[in-house]
Amino acid sequence: MKPAPFDYCCPDSVDEAIAALAACRGDVKLMAGGQSLMPMLNFRVVRPAMIVDIRKLVELDYVREREGGGLAVGALTRHRVLETSRQVARQFPIIPDTMRHVAHLAIRNRGTIGGSLSHADPAAELPMLARLLDATIVARSLRGERRIAAADFFVAPLTTMLDDDEMVVRVDFPGVKPGTGWCFEEFSRRAGDFALAAVGVLLDVRDGVIRDARVAMMGVGDTPLRRSASEAILRGKPVSDVLVEEAAEAACDGLSPAIDLHASPAYRRHLAGVLAQRAIRSAWRRASGVPQ
Numbered sequence: 001m002k003p004a005p006f007d008y009c010c011p012d013s014v015d016e017a018i019a020a021l022a023a024c025r026g027d028v029k030l031m032a033g034g035q036s037l038m039p040m041l042n043f044r045v046v047r048p049a050m051i052v053d054i055r056k057l058v059e060l061d062y063v064r065e066r067e068g069g070g071l072a073v074g075a076l077t078r079h080r081v082l083e084t085s086r087q088v089a090r091q092f093p094i095i096p097d098t099m100r101h102v103a104h105l106a107i108r109n110r111g112t113i114g115g116s117l118s119h120a121d122p123a124a125e126l127p128m129l130a131r132l133l134d135a136t137i138v139a140r141s142l143r144g145e146r147r148i149a150a151a152d153f154f155v156a157p158l159t160t161m162l163d164d165d166e167m168v169v170r171v172d173f174p175g176v177k178p179g180t181g182w183c184f185e186e187f188s189r190r191a192g193d194f195a196l197a198a199v200g201v202l203l204d205v206r207d208g209v210i211r212d213a214r215v216a217m218m219g220v221g222d223t224p225l226r227r228s229a230s231e232a233i234l235r236g237k238p239v240s241d242v243l244v245e246e247a248a249e250a251a252c253d254g255l256s257p258a259i260d261l262h263a264s265p266a267y268r269r270h271l272a273g274v275l276a277q278r279a280i281r282s283a284w285r286r287a288s289g290v291p292q
Ligand SMILES: Cc1cc2nc3c(=O)[nH]c(=O)nc-3n(C[C@H](O)[C@H](O)[C@H](O)COP(=O)(O)OP(=O)(O)OC[C@H]3O[C@@H](n4cnc5c(N)ncnc54)[C@H](O)[C@@H]3O)c2cc1C
Pocket: 029, 030, 031, 032, 033, 034, 035, 036, 037, 038, 039, 075, 101, 102, 103, 104, 107, 110, 111, 112, 113, 114, 115, 116, 118, 119, 123, 124, 125, 126, 162, 166, 167, 168, 169, 192, 193, 194, 195
């Protein structure tokens, strides 16, 4: 199919882009990499009167160190940059490792972080990383700038806290303690497919004890999820087989994955538990300096 007719503009600045969003009063879509929007237009899932193409906004294409640690990533930063940037890998090795699982190279060359977060697919990797890494999403409109915690940003499948006149301009990732163990585990039927389930884990381990733990999941709920019960079980303890099993079980408690053509809810829940166990063990090994 072909898209329904639409008007098109390609602004030269963020100011122009947000002015265009405000002028269209909701009947408008931003286009960044177009990797999710174009299929939705072609299938007529969306029929905006206006497309605002933001590809010329090079001012939003950057990765910068933040004062006090962490990284600020411009909304137009491509997936491929997050996958290959040494600056990103130095601070957040889990990001490049995870980005390899996003679609295919051609899509990663075009897709952007702002587009992926705003699209809010419950099985997309970047929204889950934003939850795991406690990112803040910075949005702009003619009304000013708004900072939204990733914990609040994702509301439902393909739905975020963004208002119609807001665009994501930046994502702030606060720094994590040096030496933090990390792991991302995903299962999809074929390389490049959306995940059936995936788990991300960060463990801060000192003197053989887990001081802090973060566990996030995707593909098993309406939004990317943090699993606080599992994190609480891990904190303050040394790792053991029993602990890993308990933490993985807690991570799966209360999950209600959607039914679709690809997997039953029970299968996805089981898969999430297996991946959680693997991810916790692997993050522990990294935190303890054991070669992977
Ligand atoms: C075959 C295929 C397989 C894929 N597999 C995966 C996968 O395994 N994992 C995965 O995570 N993704 C996958 N994707 C999606 C891909 O990663 C997209 O790049 C990403 O979801 C959207 O990024 P984009 O820059 O292309 O956004 P676009 O397609 O341009 O936009 C997507 C949505 O976000 C809005 N938007 C874009 N930029 C902004 C902004 N700055 N502020 C506010 N709203 C904005 C648009 O209006 C639109 O609603 C796949 C896509 C395809 C076609």
